[in-house]
Amino acid sequence: MGSARRLHEGCDMSSVRVLVGTRKGAFILTSDGSRRDWRIDGPHFPGWEIYHVKGSPVNPERIYASQTSAWFGQVMQRSDDGGATWSTVGNGFAYDGVPGTHQWYDGTPHPWQFARVWHLEPSLDDAETVYAGVEDAALFLSTDGGATWSERSGLRTHSTGNTWQPGAGGMCLHTIILDPSNAQRMYVAISAAGAFRTDDGGATWTPINKGLRSEQIPDQDAEVGHCVHHVAMHPARPNTLFMQKHWDVMRSDDGGDSWREVSGNLPTDFGFPIDVHAHEPETIYVVPITSDSHHFPPDGRLRVYRSRSGGGEWEALGNGLPERNCYVNVLRDAMAVDRLDTCGIYFGTTGGSVYVSPNGGDAWHEIVRDLPAVLSVEVQTLP
């Protein structure tokens, strides 16, 4: 059996490497398959905001990191030894042509201006190829391991682009999903423009927001303008997408052409992350947050909610999580799943804790606490 097949099936894996981006550096957490005892390595790039760290599925030793600072701008880092050592690579993110304007918070035109890289998505079949989702919202591509970047400008120049408006966190492209069954198809999500799909490798894009309703915009079912917080897909079901919107948990079974609400019995359907179990495509996870004005768990009690039916019916998972006085948030890119036989679920909080459940959410324990606020969590499942 080849290594790629083993990686896909998740049957022979014996360790995990968790890549944590925080407000003040990156941390790498490693454990064997039991996921009980952890080694904490970091901070890497201390003092810098690390929005996202993600490894190549082709070569897990190749890891990309987005390092940024209000003072010194964007720096990109690359590791070829699993995060032990790092090298700076290219940070030239120039929009294609004259970028024009989008809407500012007050509705006036505002020039497109690069601020930072929010999300990195390495290619499924080439370790040198990686996508970057940036603020102000645009998609960039590198095919030389991050040395140079070029914009896939068909997204930003979509006919609706000049109407896009930032969410409170900035106008960020925060989600990139590559379809493993179709190299020409990918999905992105932008706050607060919505979700988009390409079927020609990124040349042209279609808004895929039918079925979304947002009370925070004048036309509640508009083609664009929705504050999509995160989207997740199981690789075996590339036409099924799950979305955590500003409010509402949504589902699409036609590649985003239409959406239906699956918030069901959640205590609140506001939240940021959403993810899918590695081996059960109908088992999904969210972290309900009180409201758009109260970014902390209801009643100060941190709980993940799991649906085994692809939404609609949800169960609270709190075994091992704080029961009281917990007023943290879990940000959109701060949840991940491993591919071990018993799927592990991971998430990090703005209070600096990273939790793992090695049994699909039934019980949790804290891997580490008191890190800087966690911005992102990714996990690599290693042989």
Added chain:
Amino acid sequence: MIRVVLPAHLRALARFEGELHLELDEPVTIERVVAAIEERFPMLRGTIRDGATGRRRPYVRYFACERDLSHDATDAELPTRIARGEEPLLIVGAMSGG
């Protein structure tokens, strides 16, 4: 010889400790100093001035001889004491936050 002090974050990024010494022909200007820094340390491109526009990043300041030179023209000659290496040019991350 021109003496330059970089902020700690940029020294770490460049893997460089201490004061930076540059050999520059006259006239010595901010533009030429920053260009020389970027040539010697390519990983610092975009961190002091925007890589696309060339403008000083908003939270970066240039101090020398007890003066703030941040708003001077970048092609203006730096003070003689800087050009002679008698005082360092300080590139500083601006104070911000509460």
